[in-house]
Amino acid sequence: MTAETALVPAAPAASPARPLITLDGVTVRFGRGTAAVQALAETSLTVAAGDFIALVGPSGCGKSTILRLVSDLMRPSSGRVLVAGREAGDAAAAEPVRIGMAYQNATLLPWLTIRQNVMLPLKIVPPFRAEWRRKRRTEYRDRADALLAQVGLKGFGDKYPWQLSGGMMQRANLCRALIHDPTLLLLDEPFGALDQFTREELWAVMQELWATRGTTVLLVTHDLREAAYLANRICVMSARPGRILEDCPVDFPRPRPLDLTFAPDFTALVQRLRALIVAARAAAA
Amino acid sequence: MLDLIRAKAAPAALILSVFLVWEAVCAAGGVSDILLPRPSAVLYELYDRWWALWPHTWQTLYTTLVGFAIGTAVGVLLGVLIGSSRLAYDTAYPLLVGISSIPKVAVVPIFVLWFGAGTVPAVLTAAIICIFPIVVNVATGIATVEPELEDVMKTLRASKLDILWNVQLPRAMPYFFASLKVAVTLAFVGSVVAETVASNRGVGNMMMVASSSFNVPLVFAGLFILAGLGVALYLIFSAVERRVAGWAMRKTDLAVTT
Numbered sequence A: 001m002t003a004e005t006a007l008v009p010a011a012p013a014a015s016p017a018r019p020l021i022t023l024d025g026v027t028v029r030f031g032r033g034t035a036a037v038q039a040l041a042e043t044s045l046t047v048a049a050g051d052f053i054a055l056v057g058p059s060g061c062g063k064s065t066i067l068r069l070v071s072d073l074m075r076p077s078s079g080r081v082l083v084a085g086r087e088a089g090d091a092a093a094a095e096p097v098r099i100g101m102a103y104q105n106a107t108l109l110p111w112l113t114i115r116q117n118v119m120l121p122l123k124i125v126p127p128f129r130a131e132w133r134r135k136r137r138t139e140y141r142d143r144a145d146a147l148l149a150q151v152g153l154k155g156f157g158d159k160y161p162w163q164l165s166g167g168m169m170q171r172a173n174l175c176r177a178l179i180h181d182p183t184l185l186l187l188d189e190p191f192g193a194l195d196q197f198t199r200e201e202l203w204a205v206m207q208e209l210w211a212t213r214g215t216t217v218l219l220v221t222h223d224l225r226e227a228a229y230l231a232n233r234i235c236v237m238s239a240r241p242g243r244i245l246e247d248c249p250v251d252f253p254r255p256r257p258l259d260l261t262f263a264p265d266f267t268a269l270v271q272r273l274r275a276l277i278v279a280a281r282a283a284a285a
Numbered sequence B: 001m002l003d004l005i006r007a008k009a010a011p012a013a014l015i016l017s018v019f020l021v022w023e024a025v026c027a028a029g030g031v032s033d034i035l036l037p038r039p040s041a042v043l044y045e046l047y048d049r050w051w052a053l054w055p056h057t058w059q060t061l062y063t064t065l066v067g068f069a070i071g072t073a074v075g076v077l078l079g080v081l082i083g084s085s086r087l088a089y090d091t092a093y094p095l096l097v098g099i100s101s102i103p104k105v106a107v108v109p110i111f112v113l114w115f116g117a118g119t120v121p122a123v124l125t126a127a128i129i130c131i132f133p134i135v136v137n138v139a140t141g142i143a144t145v146e147p148e149l150e151d152v153m154k155t156l157r158a159s160k161l162d163i164l165w166n167v168q169l170p171r172a173m174p175y176f177f178a179s180l181k182v183a184v185t186l187a188f189v190g191s192v193v194a195e196t197v198a199s200n201r202g203v204g205n206m207m208m209v210a211s212s213s214f215n216v217p218l219v220f221a222g223l224f225i226l227a228g229l230g231v232a233l234y235l236i237f238s239a240v241e242r243r244v245a246g247w248a249m250r251k252t253d254l255a256v257t258t
C-alpha cells in the first residue's frame, strides 16, 4: 500500500465550473423506419473533471452507447456531446483529450507479453508515440512495470496473457487503459465476468488507482454494490429509450474500506438504487 | 518420447508396407512393367537416370516457388484489402469463390496464348492457384479481430495503419502460415499441370514424353519425384508455421482450407 496521503482524492468531487463531459439533450437512434431503435432519449449529463461517476440501469438502456458517444466511436442523432468543451471528434482539436478504455472482455493481444500489452498505447498515443523507439526499453518499460506493481502484478510483465487468470488479465487491462495517463477513463462492466472475491479485490485496486491519478472515471456496471462502493455519483437510467432518471450523490468518506459494503447506510443506498431500477424495468414492460 | 516415436514410426511403416505389398503383388502376378512397374524398378530408374532427371526436378521446383512467391504477395495484399472492410469482404468474396472454382487447367491455354509455352505459364498457373487460400485466410484473420479491441484502438486515435500493423496483421499470422502449407502444395499442382500441357521442361513434361514412348518406369519415377517434392514443401512450411506463429498453436487447425 502506498502512503496514506496518496489515498486522498486527487481532485475534489465536484467542481461544476469545469465540466469535463457534457451531454446536452442527446438522442441516439439506430436504423431507420419501422426497424429503428431509439437507444437514448434526450439524455443530459455533466461530469466534472476528476469525478468518479457510475452509470447503472436495466440492460439495453444505452449505457455502453453513452461511453461510445463520449469516446467518439459514434455520433448522436441529435444533441451535443462535449468533451473538455469541444464537440467530440472535433478534428481541429490540436490536442484531443486522452481517453483510456477497458471492457469486460480484456482483449489482451495473445502474441505480446503482459508488459508489451500494457505499453501498447504508448506506441500509439502522442506525445509518447514520438519517443517510442528511444524509450521503450527504458522509461516506458519502467512505467509499465510500476503500474503493474501497483495493481498487484509485480513480476508478471514477461508472462503471456494465457498464463494469467481472468482477474489478473483484468488488472493488466486496467494498466493498458491507464498507461498513457488518460484524462478520462471509460470502463464498461470491467469486472462483470469475475467471481465475487476477485471483483472486490479489484474494487480496492480501482479505488487506489483513481485516488492516486486524479483521472476522471465513467464506470458502467450492473452491480449496484460496485457502483455504490466506487463512485462519487451514481446515475440511474431508465429502460430503453434510456435517459437519466436520478442522479444520486454518494458521500461515504474515502478511502472506503470493503467493510463499508456491510454498513447500514450502504445497504440502504443499494436498496434504493435497486428499487429505482426495478421500477424502471416495470415501467418499460 | 514413446508417443513421438510412435507418431513418426507408424506412417513410415505404413508407406513401407504399401511398397512391399505392391512389389509382392507385381512379382507374384507377373504384372508387366508397361502396366504397373515394381517399386524397385522405379527406384532403379530414379538412380540410373538421376542426372537426366535433375534439371526437370529443378525446373519444377523453381517454377513452383516463383509462382508461390508471387501468389503469396498478391494474396496477402488482397487479403488485407478485403479483410479490413466489411463492404470489400462482402463484395469481393463471391468473385473470389467464382474464380477459384474455375479448373486451373482451363487457364493454361490462355497463358500460353499470351506468353507462349514454357516457364511463364507454369509460374502464373502456380501463382493463381495458390492465391485463394491465402486471401481467404488473411482476410478471415483480419476480419475476426474482436470489436472491443478495435474500439480500444480507435479510442487511442490509432490510425488505420497503426491498427493494421499492431493488431490485424499479427492476428492474421497464424491463419496466414496455416494457409501457406496448403498454398505451396497447390502451387506445385499448378506448375506440374501447366508443364504437362505446355512446356518442354519440368517433371510434368518429362512424364508426358516418357509415357508417349511407353517408358512406364520413368513415368512412375516422375510421380515419385513429385510426391517427394510435395511432401518436402509441406513439411518445410509446417515447420515454419510452428516457428513463427507459435502463440496460436494452442488452438489447432486455424486454417480455412478450400
Ligand SMILES: Nc1ncnc2c1ncn2[C@@H]1O[C@H](COP(=O)(O)OP(=O)(O)O)[C@@H](O)[C@H]1O
Pocket (backbone or CB within 6 Å): A030, A031, A037, A038, A039, A058, A059, A060, A061, A062, A063, A064, A065, A066, A240
Ligand atoms: N449498432 C447497433 N445497431 C442497432 N441497435 C443497437 C446498436 N448498438 C446498440 N443498439 C441497441 O441500443 C440499445 C442500447 O445499447 P447499449 O448501449 O449497448 O446498452 P447497455 O445499456 O446494455 O450497454 C440496445 O437496446 C441495443 O439493442
Ligand SMILES: [Mg+2]
Pocket (backbone or CB within 6 Å): A063, A064, A065, A188
Ligand atoms: Mg453494455
